[in-house]
Amino acid sequence: MLNQEFKVPAKLKTTSLTLLAIGIVTLLAGVFTLLMSHDQMSQNRFWAVLLQNSVFFLLISLASVFILSATSLAQGAWIVSFRRIPEAIGSIVWVMAMIAGLVLLTIVWTNNHHIYKWLEDGYVVHNKLNALKNFFLNRNFFTIWTLIVLGLWSWFGIKLRQLSIKQDSDPKGSTKTYWLNFNYSAGFIFVFALSLASTIPWLWIMSLDAHWFSTMFSWYTFASSFVSGMSMIMLWILYTKRHGYLGHVNDEHIHDVGKFMFAFSIFWTYLWFSQFMLIWYANIPEETIYFKIRMHGPYKFFYWINIILNFVCPILILMPRPNKRNYFVVTLVAIIILTGHWIDFYQMVMPATVGENWHIGWFEIGIVCGFIGLIISLVSNKLTKAPLVPQNNPLLKETIIHIS
Amino acid sequence: MSIKKFAVAVYDDEAVLFPAVKKVRGAGYKIHDVYTPFAVHGLDVALGEKESDLHIAGFIYGITGTCTALGFMGWIFTTDWPQNFGGKPHFPLPAFIPITFELTVLFAAVGMVLTFCYLNQIMPGVKKHIFHPRQTDDKFVLVIEVNENTAKETETFLKTTGAEETNIQVAEADWWFGRFDKREDYEIQEQLA
Numbered sequence: 001m002l003n004q005e006f007k008v009p010a011k012l013k014t015t016s017l018t019l020l021a022i023g024i025v026t027l028l029a030g031v032f033t034l035l036m037s038h039d040q041m042s043q044n045r046f047w048a049v050l051l052q053n054s055v056f057f058l059l060i061s062l063a064s065v066f067i068l069s070a071t072s073l074a075q076g077a078w079i080v081s082f083r084r085i086p087e088a089i090g091s092i093v094w095v096m097a098m099i100a101g102l103v104l105l106t107i108v109w110t111n112n113h114h115i116y117k118w119l120e121d122g123y124v125v126h127n128k129l130n131a132l133k134n135f136f137l138n139r140n141f142f143t144i145w146t147l148i149v150l151g152l153w154s155w156f157g158i159k160l161r162q163l164s165i166k167q168d169s170d171p172k173g174s175t176k177t178y179w180l181n182f183n184y185s186a187g188f189i190f191v192f193a194l195s196l197a198s199t200i201p202w203l204w205i206m207s208l209d210a211h212w213f214s215t216m217f218s219w220y221t222f223a224s225s226f227v228s229g230m231s232m233i234m235l236w237i238l239y240t241k242r243h244g245y246l247g248h249v250n251d252e253h254i255h256d257v258g259k260f261m262f263a264f265s266i267f268w269t270y271l272w273f274s275q276f277m278l279i280w281y282a283n284i285p286e287e288t289i290y291f292k293i294r295m296h297g298p299y300k301f302f303y304w305i306n307i308i309l310n311f312v313c314p315i316l317i318l319m320p321r322p323n324k325r326n327y328f329v330v331t332l333v334a335i336i337i338l339t340g341h342w343i344d345f346y347q348m349v350m351p352a353t354v355g356e357n358w359h360i361g362w363f364e365i366g367i368v369c370g371f372i373g374l375i376i377s378l379v380s381n382k383l384t385k386a387p388l389v390p391q392n393n394p395l396l397k398e399t400i401i402h403i404s
Numbered sequence: 405m406s407i408k409k410f411a412v413a414v415y416d417d418e419a420v421l422f423p424a425v426k427k428v429r430g431a432g433y434k435i436h437d438v439y440t441p442f443a444v445h446g447l448d449v450a451l452g453e454k455e456s457d458l459h460i461a462g463f464i465y466g467i468t469g470t471c472t473a474l475g476f477m478g479w480i481f482t483t484d485w486p487q488n489f490g491g492k493p494h495f496p497l498p499a500f501i502p503i504t505f506e507l508t509v510l511f512a513a514v515g516m517v518l519t520f521c522y523l524n525q526i527m528p529g530v531k532k533h534i535f536h537p538r539q540t541d542d543k544f545v546l547v548i549e550v551n552e553n554t555a556k557e558t559e560t561f562l563k564t565t566g567a568e569e570t571n572i573q574v575a576e577a578d579w580w581f582g583r584f585d586k587r588e589d590y591e592i593q594e595q596l597a
Contacts, residue, residue, distance in 0.1 A: 277498045283490065321459065403446050 004245050006383040016376035023370010030363050041357045047107055047115050048353035049364050054100040055204055056345040057371045061096050063229020064089035065157045066192055069185035077398035078256045081249050083390050085236045087161040088382035094154030095378060101150045108142055115353055118210040137207055149195040156188040167392045178394055197222050208352035212290045220271040227264035228341040231334035238327055245388050251325045252402050258324030265314035294347055298356040302347040309340030408549055408577045411558040412535045413567035415544040418444050424565035425450045436547040439539040462516045469511025473504040525579040533575040
């Protein structure tokens with residue numbers, strides 16, 4: 001039971017490759033129709049959609065590396081039974097990082113100041129309030145910090161998986177690799193705190209509204225990406241389990257992942273609301289401008305659907321205990337959460353870039369399909385490369401007899 | 405208030421307790437209760453306890469808190485004493501959310517603690533019979549209710565389940581208020597006489 005090698009089901013392979021092909025075709029069509037058009041809004045749409053999707057899918061893959069590090073540091077045993085899934089997702093972070101890096105640096109170096117308005121000379125300096133941001137919002141800082149961070153994320157994602165696989169061939173009872181993994185996890189948490197949990201969302205997303213600022217923005221983005229990342233892990237567990245693998249993952253493990261989805265949906269709401277309420281209450285024009293377009297402007301629909309999908313649905317559906325153990329219900333909620341947070345990222349990026357000319361059309365949907373196909377094909381391929389159970393992990397016994 | 409007769413088995417380890425519980429239930433005895441020095445994972449399942457409804461009570465208390473907070477603040481600021489704070493509407497929902505949240509948590513927490521105490525009969529001043537002085541220290545105590553006819557047989561059976569000590573006790577099955585020894589001794593003496 002414990003020695004299963006994952007084989008990619010033919011149907012999954014076809015589906016993922018089809019989705020990937022749709023994505024590539026859409027991208028090419030986008031280059032010819034949107035990017036090459038002389039309409040500024042079409043060009044903005046092209047870059048904004050790529051920016052939103054590449055960052056969103058990078059961050060939800062990165063969430064796997066974070067949960068691995070956090071549970072390794074806490075010596076949590078519950079995750080060990082399906083540890084190979086977040087590891088597989090974490091080890092493809094480098095691909096997502098390359099795509100996101102390519103998109104971000106192209107936008108910055110082709111001087112596309114319709115996306116990042118601060119690229120225009122004097123845009124930031126003009127305003128006394130924003131003069132201090134000059135150190136932060138310039139081309140060189142953006143490039144160097146983005147490259148460093150993407151490199152570190154990719155490296156840690158690969159390293160944590162390598163260590164876990166190395167442990168399989170260690171002598172029985174040896175804990176050397178386990179403690180090495182512990183130390184690397186601590187290193188990643190440090191990097192994560194300085195990147196995703198603080199500077200990176202400011203740099204990549206918040207700077208789209210260069211005059212606006214919110215110190216809570218990074219945490220809010222982190223919560224968004226983390227809860228979607230846990231939902232993605234949940235979908236992978238249920239998929240592999242449904243196809244006869246991971247027999248030792250029982251309802252208790254599913255329940256634990258479900259608790260994360262439930263708790264971090266509330267955590268996301270807490271941060272979202274804290275950011276909103278302070279701005280709403282203080283009512284200072286340079287801050288409220290951000291919410292004006294979202295609450296009362298053309299993004300009204302996304303603003304409200306965002307709260308319904310990301311707060312109301314998870315809290316009400318996942319609250320009863322039996323629902324967190326029902327495979328159908330958690331699958332449904334995982335899909336709701338992933339959709340909801342994609343929309344959350346959509347309404348972070350779009351108002352500042354395409355304004356009232358937003359679309360959810362062929363290009364947006366095609367690009368999403370492409371990214372989903374890419375993630376499915378890469379992760380399923382990674383899962384075949386190693387046994388689904390970390391054989392030699394000291395916590396293996398504890399995870400198999402796991403009771404709530 | 406009822407004095408009953410109990411067969412008591414004392415175990416040294418939870419690894420002995422689990423098979424014993426299984427054996428006792430398998431033989432058809434109805435277990436009165438098991439006393440352990442700490443929360444033993446999975447014991448509720450082994451005892452066949454059904455899942456607690458405490459969380460449903462918690463949800464109701466929470467909703468009560470939400471309604472109380474929103475209703476009370478809404479009544480004050482729209483009807484009883486309307487005021488203008490920074491040009492906000494008279495029913496500024498976002499500003500009420502933190503207090504609503506706090507009251508929801510407060511109601512749910514206090515309500516659930518009290519319900520929990522009621523269900524488990526633990527409150528300051530409430531006394532229950534202690535079957536073994538070391539049941540809160542390091543021993544695991546399994547208790548079965550018996551009568552005159554079944555007492556001997558049950559005790560003999562419990563000896564075969566790996567108990568390190570067994571005995572028959574006459575004790576108050578419910579809780580009572582007051583001083584521990586006095587009341588119980590009196591009742592039991594009366595019963596035994």
